[in-house]
Amino acid sequence: MKEIKINIFEHVGSDAAVSSEDGDSLYNRIVKGLEENDVKVILDFNNINLITSTFLNAAVGQLYGKYDSYFLKKHLGVKNLNKEDLELLKKVVERAKEYFKDRKKMDNSIKEILEDE
Amino acid sequence: MRFILSDSISSDFNGYETLIDLFNRTHKLRFEDIILDFSKTKWFEANLTAVLGGILNKAQEGFNNIELEGLSNDINNLLSRNLFLSNFGGSRIPDFYDTTIEYHKFKIVEEKLFKEYLDKELISKKVMPKMSDLLKKKVNESLIEIFNNAVIHGNCKKIFTCGQYYPAKNRLDFTIVNLGKTIKENVNEYLNKTLSGDEAIKWAVLEGNTTKRGPIPGGLGLSLIREFISKNEGKIQIVSADGYWEQIKDTGKSECFSQAFFGTIVNLEFNTADTSSYCLASEIDEEDIF
Numbered sequence: 001m002k003e004i005k006i007n008i009f010e011h012v013g014s015d016a017a018v019s020s021e022d023g024d025s026l027y028n029r030i031v032k033g034l035e036e037n038d039v040k041v042i043l044d045f046n047n048i049n050l051i052t053s054t055f056l057n058a059a060v061g062q063l064y065g066k067y068d069s070y071f072l073k074k075h076l077g078v079k080n081l082n083k084e085d086l087e088l089l090k091k092v093v094e095r096a097k098e099y100f101k102d103r104k105k106m107d108n109s110i111k112e113i114l115e116d117e
Numbered sequence: 118m119r120f121i122l123s124d125s126i127s128s129d130f131n132g133y134e135t136l137i138d139l140f141n142r143t144h145k146l147r148f149e150d151i152i153l154d155f156s157k158t159k160w161f162e163a164n165l166t167a168v169l170g171g172i173l174n175k176a177q178e179g180f181n182n183i184e185l186e187g188l189s190n191d192i193n194n195l196l197s198r199n200l201f202l203s204n205f206g207g208s209r210i211p212d213f214y215d216t217t218i219e220y221h222k223f224k225i226v227e228e229k230l231f232k233e234y235l236d237k238e239l240i241s242k243k244v245m246p247k248m249s250d251l252l253k254k255k256v257n258e259s260l261i262e263i264f265n266n267a268v269i270h271g272n273c274k275k276i277f278t279c280g281q282y283y284p285a286k287n288r289l290d291f292t293i294v295n296l297g298k299t300i301k302e303n304v305n306e307y308l309n310k311t312l313s314g315d316e317a318i319k320w321a322v323l324e325g326n327t328t329k330r331g332p333i334p335g336g337l338g339l340s341l342i343r344e345f346i347s348k349n350e351g352k353i354q355i356v357s358a359d360g361y362w363e364q365i366k367d368t369g370k371s372e373c374f375s376q377a378f379f380g381t382i383v384n385l386e387f388n389t390a391d392t393s394s395y396c397l398a399s400e401i402d403e404e405d406i407f
Contacts, residue, residue, distance in 0.1 A: 018261045019228045020269060020333065050232070052258055053337045054265040061334040072407040079403065084251070086401045091337060093406055098325060099334035 003040045003077075004033050009047045016050040023058025030063065034075055046080040053092055060089065061096035069097065118142065119152045125160040128290060128384050130372065133356050136168045137378045143176040144379065151176055156187030163281035166201040166220045167292040168382055171277040173204075174222065175296055199279060215242055218280030218291065225268045225276060228261070234278075235260060239289075242282070248389050255345055256289070256387050262338040263293045263383045269335075270328065271381060273297025287390035296380035301358035303328040314360020315371035322355070322362065342385070348393050352386035 006029060009015060012022045026043075033041040043060075045051070063072060081089060120139050126132045143151055153173075155161070173183055185205055188196070196202045198212040201220040218238045223231055235257050248256070267276050273295040280291035304310075304317035307328040312320065320326055322343060327336030346353050347367040354363040356378055362371040 014229070014232075016229075016232050016261075018232060018258075018265070020265060021228075024333070050254060050257055050261070052261050052265060053341055054262060054269070057335060057337065058333045062332055064334070065332050069407060076407055077403070078406060081403070083400060084254075086403065086406070088341070090401050090406055091341070092334075095325065095337050096334040099327075099336065 001038050001040050001075075003042055005042045005044050006030070006033070008043060008045050012048075015048055017045070017048050017055045017059075018050055018052045020054050020058045023055040023060075024062070026055075026059040027062045030059070030076070031066065034067065040075050040077060042077045042079060044079050045085065048080075048085075051085050051088060053088060056089055056092040057096070061092050061099070064093075064096040064100045065103075118146065118149055119154055121154040121156075122158045122161075124157050126158060126165060127160065127162050128165060128292070128354060128386075130361055130374075132162070132165065133168070133354075133361065133378075133382065134374055134376075136165065136172065137356070137374055137376050139169075140172045140175070140378055141376045143172065143181070145179075146176060146181050147179045148181065149179075150182045150184070153183070153185045154187050155185060155189070155192060158187075158192060159189065161192050161195070162290070163195050163199055163217065164279050164290040164292040164384065166196060166199060167277045167279035167294045170201065170204070170220055170222060170279070171275075171294040171296050171380065174275065174277070199281075201279070216282040216284060218282065220279040221277070223264075223276045223278065225271075225273060228264065228268065231264050231276075231278070232257075232261060238280070249392055252349075252387075252389070252391055252393075255349075259342045259345060259385060259387075260291055260293065262342060263385070266338055266383075267293060267295040267297065267381065270300075270303055271295040271297030273380070282389070287388060289387045289389050290384065291387075292382065292384045294380060294382050299358035299360075299377075299379065300355070300381060301360060313373055314358040314377065315362055315373050316360070318355050318357055318360045318362040319369075319371055322364075346385070346387075349391045350388045352384075354382075354384040356382040 008017055011026055030041050123135050197207055197210045199217045199220045240253055277294040282289050300321050301314045301317040304320050322339045324340035325336045329335040350366050352365045359374045359377040
């Protein structure tokens with residue numbers, strides 16, 4: 001499998017990965033990479049000093065609306081995250097799984113209500 | 118119209134109630150002279166100029182003339198040092214103690230400028246040597262999360278900020294204000310309920326709760342800050358619509374004001390002498406994230 005590295009510092013243009021807008025544009029870049037066959041996208045956080053959940057929700061959390069955990073485990077990786085930020089990313093991922101599980105439940109119940117009418 | 122401020126305006130329920138009263142008396146005025154009378158005021162917490170700034174900005178948009186009268190020397194100096202009075206014809210005076218975090222008004226697209234402001238006003242301050250690098254990072258991240266929340270949920274045009282460092286108490290206070298959609302409006306629309314202001318805030322600060330419906334998940338930012346504030350032994354206060362909620366260390370409290378603020382105020386107080394590591398007991402494996 002070919003590994004493609006995205007340098008987050010270069011992507012956001014500074015040492016702060018904090019805005020939803022930057023996260024969203026990173027999401028689009030990751031998706032483009034994941035659309036290729038047999039590719040693993042590596043997010044390299046080298047030289048990044050500040051990270052917010054807002055950024056990670058948009059960049060990584062959003063991926064769980066399109067891909068499942070099994071696929072992302074295989075095709076997405078991270079490097080150079082310190083342990084506090086790794087903990088933050090883990091929380092964002094767990095939260096995203098819950099969010100999309102709840103959304104599917106909500107979509108299904110809306111569908112059921114509409115079908116009953 | 119003359120508004121007489123009380124003798125002490127602090128970051129507490131009574132202080133916010135006074136400022137909400139000022140908001141309600143001024144936000145609908147047009148082409149009036151508004152005089153803020155400080156002659157009875159002996160104490161005004163500098164970080165609250167973010168709230169005052171938001172209220173007076175709204176009043177100025179209504180083409181009202183605003184004058185601040187009767188300021189004591191101490192309050193005049195304080196509001197000059199943090200640049201607040203520069204917005205009302207006053208001049209800046211140097212901050213020899215370097216404890217001031219300037220009053221600033223941001224457009225919602227200025228997230229990067231806000232980060233630069235934090236770098237200049239917080240991180241590079243010489244008077245904050247006690248703060249560990251990790252603590253500075255956590256403080257910075259918390260403030261940016263609150264700024265982002267205002268951008269995402271507030272549906273507002275401007276965000277007002279100000280802070281003050283109290284070296285003797287090892288405390289840093291920072292206030293972020295928006296005059297946008299309130300938490301009460303967002304939560305009640307989302308849940309299709311009629312919760313009171315304080316109930317809506319209590320719902321919004323619980324982990325996993327978010328009013329977001331789109332493709333980007335949410336419901337984490339405020340709970341992360343709560344967790345940090347608890348470990349840091351700091352304080353968080355949220356005022357939105359008629360709701361008031363606070364967490365001091367790890368104890369929460371909420372109540373309702375008699376009037377509503379058409380926006381949201383978030384005040385964070387950090388313990389700057391904290392040396393916690395903020396790490397989980399168990400290490401997380403890079404290979405076991407997704």
